[in-house]
Amino acid sequence: MHHSIEVKDLTFSYPDGHPALRGVSFSIAAGEKVALVGPNRAGKSTLLLHLNGILRGQGAIAVCGQPLSEATLGAIRSAVGMVFQDPDDQLFSLTVFDDVAFGPVYQGLPEAEVRGRVERALAEVGMSDRATRVSHHLSGGEKKRIAIATVLSMQPEILALDEPTSGLDPRARRGLIRLLGELPMTMLVSTHDLRMVRELLPRTIILDGGLIVADGPTAELLRDPDLLHAHGLELP
């Protein structure tokens, strides 16, 4: 069986010359749930943006067994559901329905299928009754859930989430963690929320300065306060 994500020697510098990734390699098996942690500016968001070819660095990336290239870009973008930190960036349509339908419409699915998928995706995140709502009238927690629905409707194999719990109140955070726990896909979650990592994500990758400094079972890494401290993390 192929790995869900394989990254080899990924190097990337932003156009201003700032090196954000300096040789990153890892692989994630299908169904694995992995945390990506590290201090601010470590390169977590940059790494996530490579997984569906938004950014193109040097090195090899394969998603679901397919090497990332111009030809596979479309397929890979529907296989990787990318949820961004600010739901206002992700919810760019006027109504919730239009937003959740966006991905399937671009996959060229027939209308009935699109409607079915929107319904299912909204049901999965518990927001079925919000379909006709206007995005800017939603609460932060609702927006977060609907942002996740916008990628679930594409039926991705992999979910890549950037700081999903930031800005949520404890109850919304709790609900989100439960939701993520119920979803069966492969997951790569960039976060500063180590309590969520401990609860939800059995494997952790620590990134610092564009390099992977540790990669292993969450329980083990979280037992090493020196390691955490050295990379700006704090034991929950």
Added chain:
Amino acid sequence: MLSLIFAGAGSPPLESLLRANPRALLGAVVRPGRPLVHIHFLDPYRPLASPVHDLDGRVKFILAVAFILTVSLTPFGAWPVYLLLWSIALSAEILSGLGVGYVLRRAALALPFVLAAIPLAFTTPGTPWLEFPLGPWQLTLTLDGLLRFANVAVKSWLSVQAAIVLASSTEFRDLLLAMRAVRIPRLLVAMFGLMWRYLFVLVDEAVRLMRARSARSGIARRPADAPGRRPGGSLAWRAKVAGGMAGNLFLRAVDRSDRIYVAMLSRGYDGEVRSFATQPVPPGARVTLWIGLALLGLLWLGGILVWG
């Protein structure tokens, strides 16, 4: 996003207003000592149950545009036709449940623009009616000029009413669908949609910036700390701060547009604007459309034949 603003401390009238009416969006200008000036409402849609609200958005859109066209094509001096057109506008206002008063109040907001037509009153040749000196010039108000000005004013006043009824009884999304249905380029329609969506987000951002500024716009606690200075700084300094804020807002908007584009790409966007095929217009609405167009056409024809 809005709820995040509520959470912060700040100008209470603004927040209570927003809480009372979440559709209210504000262009608030915060000045020292005057926490809040100037609010206007951006979303004109009034959700009501009425036959006008229920009418298919595309039909409403086409009829409103046809009404405005008829108004602008009706020849000068065809006052009875204007009266009939006004009665059409009035019936739509009453039928929609918005009320004549509501529409007229809103229409008044557009009246200042009519002032641009005032020179007409002085430049049209005709019977002099009133003459008075203005500095080195001698201004002559002619009767014809006055009528022409009144004509322009009536035309714009009627057109604005049609636009107000349309915008107040149709959700923005349906307006976009209507624009698409009449073959306005998809890219343009998509841009209207994005603009509408992010206008609100951007206003939120502006409010947060202004809140941050007010939070730090205190006055020295001991006057001796700032001898002989007015709190608030000089005008030039304040202008510089305002300029910096405008620049900051612009940069944030650019950043956000980048992030939105990335989010669109991630879900398969390829530069082509796609959407569902639109549903056909229901037969009942179709009848309304043809009757409305025929009526407007007749009025226009009458105007042309008798006064043209």
